[in-house]
Amino acid sequence: MNSKQMELNEVEVWDGNTCNAQALRQASVDVVAAYPITPSTNTVENYATFHANGYVDGEFIMVESEHAAMSACVGAAAAGGRVATATSSQGCALMVEVLYQCSGMRLPAVLCLVNRALAAPLNVNGDHSDMYLTRDAGWIQLDSFNAQNAYDLTLMAFKIGEHMDVRLPVISNQDGFLTSHTAQTVRPLKDEVAYNFIGDYVPVNAMLDFSKPVTHGVQTEHDWHFEHKAKQHAALQAAFPVVEEVFKEFKELTGREYNIVETHNLEGADVAIICLGTTYETATIAADELKEEGIKAAVVSPRLFRPFPLTQLAQKLQNVKAIACMDRSAPGGTVGALYNEVAGALINTEARPVMRNLIYGLGGRDITVHELKDIFRDLAKDAENGKITGKIQRLHGVRGPELSFYEL
Amino acid sequence: MSNQKVIKNLKTFSTAAERFEGSHVLCPGCAHSIIVREVLNATNDNLVVGASTGCLEVCTAIYPHTSWDCSWIHIGFENGSTAIAGAEAMNKALRKKGRISPDTPEPKFVAFGGDGATYDIGFQWISGCFERGHDMMYVCLDNEVYANTGGQRSSSTPIGASTTTAPAGSTSYGEKRNKKDMLQIMAAHGSPYVAQVAPNKWKDMVKKIQKGFATKGPVFINAMSACTTEWKFQPHETIEASDLAVDSLVFPLYEIVDGTELNITYRPKNIVPVRDYLAFQPRFKHLFKPENEYLIDEWQKRVDKYWEYLQRREEARV
Numbered sequence: 001m002n003s004k005q006m007e008l009n010e011v012e013v014w015d016g017n018t019c020n021a022q023a024l025r026q027a028s029v030d031v032v033a034a035y036p037i038t039p040s041t042n043t044v045e046n047y048a049t050f051h052a053n054g055y056v057d058g059e060f061i062m063v064e065s066e067h068a069a070m071s072a073c074v075g076a077a078a079a080g081g082r083v084a085t086a087t088s089s090q091g092c093a094l095m096v097e098v099l100y101q102c103s104g105m106r107l108p109a110v111l112c113l114v115n116r117a118l119a120a121p122l123n124v125n126g127d128h129s130d131m132y133l134t135r136d137a138g139w140i141q142l143d144s145f146n147a148q149n150a151y152d153l154t155l156m157a158f159k160i161g162e163h164m165d166v167r168l169p170v171i172s173n174q175d176g177f178l179t180s181h182t183a184q185t186v187r188p189l190k191d192e193v194a195y196n197f198i199g200d201y202v203p204v205n206a207m208l209d210f211s212k213p214v215t216h217g218v219q220t221e222h223d224w225h226f227e228h229k230a231k232q233h234a235a236l237q238a239a240f241p242v243v244e245e246v247f248k249e250f251k252e253l254t255g256r257e258y259n260i261v262e263t264h265n266l267e268g269a270d271v272a273i274i275c276l277g278t279t280y281e282t283a284t285i286a287a288d289e290l291k292e293e294g295i296k297a298a299v300v301s302p303r304l305f306r307p308f309p310l311t312q313l314a315q316k317l318q319n320v321k322a323i324a325c326m327d328r329s330a331p332g333g334t335v336g337a338l339y340n341e342v343a344g345a346l347i348n349t350e351a352r353p354v355m356r357n358l359i360y361g362l363g364g365r366d367i368t369v370h371e372l373k374d375i376f377r378d379l380a381k382d383a384e385n386g387k388i389t390g391k392i393q394r395l396h397g398v399r400g401p402e403l404s405f406y407e408l
Numbered sequence: 409m410s411n412q413k414v415i416k417n418l419k420t421f422s423t424a425a426e427r428f429e430g431s432h433v434l435c436p437g438c439a440h441s442i443i444v445r446e447v448l449n450a451t452n453d454n455l456v457v458g459a460s461t462g463c464l465e466v467c468t469a470i471y472p473h474t475s476w477d478c479s480w481i482h483i484g485f486e487n488g489s490t491a492i493a494g495a496e497a498m499n500k501a502l503r504k505k506g507r508i509s510p511d512t513p514e515p516k517f518v519a520f521g522g523d524g525a526t527y528d529i530g531f532q533w534i535s536g537c538f539e540r541g542h543d544m545m546y547v548c549l550d551n552e553v554y555a556n557t558g559g560q561r562s563s564s565t566p567i568g569a570s571t572t573t574a575p576a577g578s579t580s581y582g583e584k585r586n587k588k589d590m591l592q593i594m595a596a597h598g599s600p601y602v603a604q605v606a607p608n609k610w611k612d613m614v615k616k617i618q619k620g621f622a623t624k625g626p627v628f629i630n631a632m633s634a635c636t637t638e639w640k641f642q643p644h645e646t647i648e649a650s651d652l653a654v655d656s657l658v659f660p661l662y663e664i665v666d667g668t669e670l671n672i673t674y675r676p677k678n679i680v681p682v683r684d685y686l687a688f689q690p691r692f693k694h695l696f697k698p699e700n701e702y703l704i705d706e707w708q709k710r711v712d713k714y715w716e717y718l719q720r721r722e723e724a725r726v
Contacts, residue, residue: 031494033497059497063490064532072490072493072497075494075498081501081502208508213479215469215481216480228471
């Protein structure tokens with residue numbers, strides 16, 4: 001590294017975008033190509049400031065669109081170095097084509113995805129529509145509950161994606177505004193500690209290695225395409241032990257524990273809420289407060305959204321009687337994706353819990369501790385009766401008459 | 409800057425294809441392969457090549473085969489330019505960081521795209537790359553049609569051509585609009601060097617490619633690529649079709665340096681009537697019907713006017 005080191009306090013007050021930018025700086029990313037979009041803009045703004053002041057020594061290019069940002073990242077990664085970008089919502093939608101190209105070419109890029117609703121109607125606030133949009137793009141996906149998570153996971157994203165067993169791109173998700181714009185206390189690593197944790201980038205099939213010409217992005221027919229996709233699937237599955245190993249190393253370094261499936265109060269729990277992002281922490285407060293009422297409530301969240309931890313979730317949830325899967329994305333004519341995934345994980349298990357699907361928080365609508373407690377109370381009734389006492393799917397928090405599109 | 413490759417004669421030049429092999433499945437008579445060989449043969453420097461989705465890409469990198477003995481990448485239809493810009497940025501970054509030694513010769517970054525990838529779907533990406541000033545060459549293989557998908561019109565398709573999406577019929581003479589003037593548009597981006605080339609005028613082409621490689625910044629080359637399949641001439645007639653294009657001035661050979669200085673690089677001794685160019689290609693066959701013949705006159709007038717314009721620009725040095 002030829003760049004200036006940054007003196008950081010033991011505890012900093014950073015928002016999630018600053019966390020992303022600091023992680024990118026400490027990872028000494030070689031090429032950042034980006035295009036601004038709310039609420040991820042501050043990630044690249046902060047990074048631009050670091051660049052302007054000599055704290056990063058790679059190339060920073062502000063391209064003309066998110067599609068170009070990811071295209072430049074793919075070209076740069078194939079050339080043989082570390083790349084990253086950030087986006088949200090429509091920008092993510094514009095990138096989607098290239099996300100598939102990036103993972104198909106097995107290029108370990110990092111995308112800081114600050115989750116936001118997809119238009120129409122246009123809405124800049126947070127929900128998980130963009131995360132869901134990318135779910136089959138072949139990227140590893142990590143999910144943050146707060147700013148500290150965003151910093152830690154964006155750092156770890158490089159180490160996971162660049163692992164020789166994986167070599168895949170990684171999305172580091174965080175909730176738009178709730179995490180990205182809310183200043184929280186964050187304990188950063190020192191620059192050299194962070195860099196050494198990630199390690200030097202090891203190029204594989206680099207276009208800039210002229211001793212061995214390489215062809216990236218070939219065409220395949222039915223004779224090979226299926227095998228390529230099978231290998232990509234295998235590489236995603238191979239990420240599980242790598243993620244575990246990286247989480248373990250990170251815990252040894254920082255004392256901060258990360259798990260492939262995060263749980264709160266799961267032991268002996270009768271009911272559980274399964275959710276993603278910041279809702280996890282809100283739900284833990286609700287679960288704790290319900291102890292007084294004698295409701296044994298747990299909160300469960302897959303820290304790894306892709307590859308989806310089907311086996312781990314099935315194991316964790318075998319004693320839970322009633323579950324609410326909380327989907328923060330418009331269902332689009334079916335149940336929410338998280339409900340679908342969790343149902344897929346549990347369908348073959350012995351003790352199949354009853355499951356509700358709650359669509360909530362679209363376009364940044366809040367979910368409160370009070371509401372989550374009500375959801376847990378409903379679940380407690382389900383657990384007692386051994387069946388769903390209301391409707392399977394509910395659009396929770398939508399104004400007007402109660403809406404459900406999946407009833408039995 | 410590396411030493412410029414010395415090219416003695418056509419025979420040695422044509423057999424110097426060390427990096428684009430013949431093992432491709434482009435149509436017999438396809439000008440793409442001739443142009444690509446001429447571009448790659450113009451230098452001995454290391455190359456990082458990008459290709460947009462199109463005939464060139466699908467015919468030269470079908471797994472597990474490749475025709476490319478150089479660094480090569482394809483991403484999508486629209487972003488070949490940006491892929492190469494990304495690779496160029498990585499080269500800069502790694503040199504800055506000392507991970508590529510300064511003694512390592514600088515490679516050349518080249519992106520190839522068809523006219524669809526250039527004039528239409530990839531236009532924004534190319535514009536972005538040129539505005540940012542990446543040190544790269546973009547070569548448009550301009551066959552005036554979406555050939556890879558079977559002959560649909562693009563914004564490079566000339567007026568009167570019959571295509572599958574702008575077919576000539578009892579009430580239509582085919583494509584209704586004039587070809588987009590891509591070279592002027594790219595010159596207006598402030599590119600330090602843009603040029604129009606044709607594979608038959610190989611000396612002119614090599615000179616321009618070498619000039620482009622020696623130029624720092626984004627260089628745009630528009631290469632006329634006669635398409636045997638869609639222009640519907642015989643595979644052995646590619647060079648003849650190209651000769652007719654440049655000798656009729658339908659495809660004039662010129663360059664623009666620094667956005668303003670225009671040089672005409674080839675003046676035909678005997679200018680061929682546009683009628684001969686059109687008559688050679690069955691895609692224009694219907695223009696020779698009595699009700700359409702006025703279009704041939706209009707073609708000639710337009711070509712004459714543009715040639716006049718180019719000469720005046722050249723004289724004026726502005």
